[in-house]
Amino acid sequence: MTQTQATKDSIQKTCIAPVNIAVIKYWGKRDTELILPTNSSLSVTLDTADLHTRTTVHVSPEFDGDKFWLNGVEEALNKRMKTVLNEARSRRRELENSAPRESSVHGKPISEWSVHIASMNNFPTAAGLASSASGLACLASTLAYVYGLIDEKNEMAIQRSWTSVSQLARIGSGSACRSIFGGFVEWVMGGSSDGSDSMAVQVAPKAHWPEMRALILVANDEKKEVSSTSGMQTTVETSTLFKHRLREVVDTRTEEIKDAIKNKDFAKFAEITMLDSNQFHSVCLDTYPPIFYLNATSKLIIRFVHLFNEALGRIALCYTFDAGPNAVLYFIEKDFELVSGTIACMLEEVPGIDSPQVKKIFSGDIPVQSNEIADSMRGKMRKIPPGGVKRIISTRVGDGPQLVSESLLDQSGYPILK
Numbered sequence: 001m002t003q004t005q006a007t008k009d010s011i012q013k014t015c016i017a018p019v020n021i022a023v024i025k026y027w028g029k030r031d032t033e034l035i036l037p038t039n040s041s042l043s044v045t046l047d048t049a050d051l052h053t054r055t056t057v058h059v060s061p062e063f064d065g066d067k068f069w070l071n072g073v074e075e076a077l078n079k080r081m082k083t084v085l086n087e088a089r090s091r092r093r094e095l096e097n098s099a100p101r102e103s104s105v106h107g108k109p110i111s112e113w114s115v116h117i118a119s120m121n122n123f124p125t126a127a128g129l130a131s132s133a134s135g136l137a138c139l140a141s142t143l144a145y146v147y148g149l150i151d152e153k154n155e156m157a158i159q160r161s162w163t164s165v166s167q168l169a170r171i172g173s174g175s176a177c178r179s180i181f182g183g184f185v186e187w188v189m190g191g192s193s194d195g196s197d198s199m200a201v202q203v204a205p206k207a208h209w210p211e212m213r214a215l216i217l218v219a220n221d222e223k224k225e226v227s228s229t230s231g232m233q234t235t236v237e238t239s240t241l242f243k244h245r246l247r248e249v250v251d252t253r254t255e256e257i258k259d260a261i262k263n264k265d266f267a268k269f270a271e272i273t274m275l276d277s278n279q280f281h282s283v284c285l286d287t288y289p290p291i292f293y294l295n296a297t298s299k300l301i302i303r304f305v306h307l308f309n310e311a312l313g314r315i316a317l318c319y320t321f322d323a324g325p326n327a328v329l330y331f332i333e334k335d336f337e338l339v340s341g342t343i344a345c346m347l348e349e350v351p352g353i354d355s356p357q358v359k360k361i362f363s364g365d366i367p368v369q370s371n372e373i374a375d376s377m378r379g380k381m382r383k384i385p386p387g388g389v390k391r392i393i394s395t396r397v398g399d400g401p402q403l404v405s406e407s408l409l410d411q412s413g414y415p416i417l418k
């Protein structure tokens with residue numbers, strides 16, 4: 001199968017897009033329609049080999065309405081998807097207006113054809129991971145390919161196109177704009193009221209710091225009580241600590257972490273990441289009524305990381321938590337065995353593990369130094385009880401969205417049943 005399934009009366013493309021996890025958190029909108037944030041944020045893009053959304057978009061003049069299938073089940077297109085689709089169509093229309101004769105097939109311009117969309121995550125949607133970021137980034141990228149919005153003339157034009165795709169993703173879900181690039185990505189908040197300068201920018205590609213690894217400790221796979229959309233607006237309206245964060249903290253931190261990334265200074269990167277996660281959750285607690293995303297397991301993981309670094313005498317590990325209790329731990333490749341070995345010693349029960357490399361360590365291949373560090377931590381914290389961590393996902397820094405050949409729709413635009 002080729003990457004593009006196109007007949008004279010249909011176009012089909014498939015992309016995969018990554019999850020990203022912020023180290024400087026986005027929390028708060030200054031414009032809820034255009035999704036313009038109250039501060040810039042910065043994230044690490046995770047490897048699509050471990051976590052991704054796959055989306056196929058098929059447009060045809062034969063279809064008699066837009067349709068959407070999530071994990072093979074037909075659903076109505078939600079509001080966020082409709083926003084992205086409408087904007088992508090209007091960008092397509094602009095292209096058609098500038099070259100009217102080329103763009104019309106069957107008398108009807110492509111922007112007017114109905115669309116069939118199928119999407120699938122390779123991780124459970126309910127796992128509390130940022131499925132909206134990878135989902136909407138994937139939709140925006142695939143639509144951009146289908147509608148010819150990626151200008152491939154030269155490097156500069158390609159770069160501009162992807163910046164514009166990040167803005168397309170942003171209007172679906174804020175954090176999705178950062179999933180448009182690989183490596184280390186800043187969402188520059190911008191200042192204009194039309195959102196024209198609020199976009200994702202790559203700070204460094206994956207190749208700059210490929211040793212960056214992540215372990216995701218899934219502490220809960222239930223739906224969160226307070227969605228990020230409503231939670232962040234209550235924060236904007238009520239928290240005074242949030243105002244302090246915007247005025248005094250976040251800009252300096254963003255500059256500092258960019259320097260840490262450029263210099264590959266893990267200790268600095270880790271310290272800022274933990275401080276920012278802690279401030280984000282403090283701001284949630286300062287919201288009225290307060291919002292609690294961390295649970296008892298999250299707190300044990302926080303204690304674990306600090307004791308681990310103390311025992312080691314250097315900062316080799318850091319945590320960050322989004323709007324939920326799952327921990328994302330960042331560390332450097334060379335510490336992989338040490339980190340996973342010590343985690344294995346601190347869990348009372350072996351959770352679900354996808355990675356063979358992590359599994360090996362959990363099944364008893366524990367490095368001596370991990371045992372020593374775990375011994376020195378005993379008595380200072382209790383082990384994480386059974387069921388606390390349900391699953392461990394091992395991953396690393398990765399690339400942005402990619403066109404792929406394995407499609408979710410057949411040549412006539414209907415789901416391929418597996």
Ligand code: PMV
Pocket residue numbers: 021022024025026027041130132133173174175176228229322323
């Ligand atoms: O883009 P949303 O609405 O899913 O908000 C994401 C907010 C956090 O995950 C908590 C922080 C972030 O920057 O990703």
